[in-house]
Amino acid sequence: MDVEGLLILVKSLPALLQATLVNLGLLLGLISLGFVVGVPIALLQVYGPAPLRGLALAWEGFFRGVPALVLLILFAYLPPKLGWGLEPFTAAVLALGCRSSAYQSQIFRGAIQAIPQGQMLAARALGMSRWLAVRSIILPQALRLAIPGWSNEFSSVIKDTTLASAIGVVEVFKRASFIYQRYYELAMPAYLTVALIFLILTYGGNWLLGRLERRLAVPGFQLRGADARTQAQAQAQAQARASTPAEVAR
Amino acid sequence: MSDVVLRVEDLHKRYGREEVLRGVSFTVRRGEVKVILGPSGTGKSTLLRCITRLTEPDRGRVWLEDVEVTGRGVDLNRVRASIGFVFQDFNLFTHLTALDNVRIGLLKVKKLPKDRATRIAMEQLERVGLAHKAAAYPAELSGGQQQRVAIARALAMQPKLMLFDEPTSALDPELTGEVLDVMTQLARDGMTMVVVSHEVGFARAAADELIFMEGGRIVEQGPPEALFTRPQHPRTAQFLKKITALYEGGGALKDER
């Protein structure tokens, strides 16, 4: 790469960074959707009545079992056929968000099941309904336990946002490919720049989550949490990941 | 009759093929303290849990004052809110401070305003001698302190009845005293209590009646002195002799550990 090439790259940097905002938007949308859907899925799997539990298991099984690219294409091309036009961006958030909800649900399920049974028992003995006990005793503990596993999911899906390029979302990966289509010799530098951007984002995000974990730390709880994690949660997660076939960016 | 707080009638419970409770009946009057003892696996914990239906009994009835706990359509959460339950392993909520542990039932179950809940909670912490630990998390408290907070948590709900399931058996011997002192004081204050415990000293000092259980049945019951000095049933005699040796000649037990 010569000086001229470097100049082109520097000049296209603002465009790359702007496209990165699209990735951040996708990330925010998909991870929030994954959280908002993933927590109830986990709760239904642990506490739900049989039919709802079955439904939650089916949801998790489907979205964890189908490759991300296939999901993206399903969400991009199926709704319009049914008369529901979707922006590629929205389709990507829905596809990747549903997928993340399946993974997140297993992080939360592991955390919920790591809470000793005595906590629920004591809450019920005080006169709390099951739902109140879940909300005010189980979830506040489980969500704390889930942060490390959740950081992992974060690191994974932030990079999955590049997959949205497959259905025409112009995000940073797509933008880099525009550069490379015009200046063939800039392919490597452009993609290395993308790699650097993601390295920084992933590192920064994990740093923030680490701070959150320390902020929410309860004396004595972390240690036991770490124990429980290595047993129940790491195991659940390992299983979750293992059952996914070789797939892009996972 | 009106001063009967708890009436248990013919409770049965089986787990699979094992019949854990085989028809247990007794009554507790207001201000009375009953101590239940018996060998391990005899169904004592199951009995306490069946009283508040934390475990569902198969058969039999339970009344709390004039409410049939086992009746159809009973508001179980309300019943439970008026029965204090103290567990062997404390079960304090790990993510909450001592104060919040005691306060949470008042806030979320009784829906009291925060300032009133806080005042009651602090009074109860004071009562168990732990007002100065209000801001501590369970992991920052000793076992004995945790159990006292758990007692305060139950007391804050102003229960009609307190159930204790081996409240000191998870504690080191030197920590049982502070918990038993709180319980003894509670008994003196007139609290109605059912206590599963093998603490001979407490039983003698605070119990109005001992209930000896074995094999899911009440074998014998009566005033502590009567049971200790002239038990009617050979199994009672055998068992009481054993635990007296363990607890009163406590040195032997401590050395064995």
Ligand SMILES: Nc1ncnc2c1ncn2[C@@H]1O[C@H](COP(=O)(O)OP(=O)(O)OP(=O)(O)O)[C@@H](O)[C@H]1O
């Ligand atoms: N949830 C359960 N499922 C199956 N069996 C159970 C369950 N809970 C208790 N049991 C069985 O019921 C029997 C009575 O148990 P329980 O805990 O009531 O005895 P206990 O008198 O409290 O004993 P300990 O003095 O050891 O606490 C035991 O044999 C136990 O194995």
Ligand SMILES: [Mg+2]
């Ligand atoms: Mg027991």
